[in-house]
Amino acid sequence: MSTFRFGQHVIKASAVFLQTELSFALVNRKPVVPGRILQLSL
DSSP, X not given: OOEEEETTEXXXXXXXXXXXXXXXXXXOSSOSSXXXXXXXXX
């Protein structure tokens, strides 16, 4: 998979650092807390 969808946003696969069958994780570009990541369910 070369892209992921998060609502109306398209996420490039190069931004994803972890992927499972049911989720993927990427670095939050505008975190409330420094170093926070996002893990999203597919």
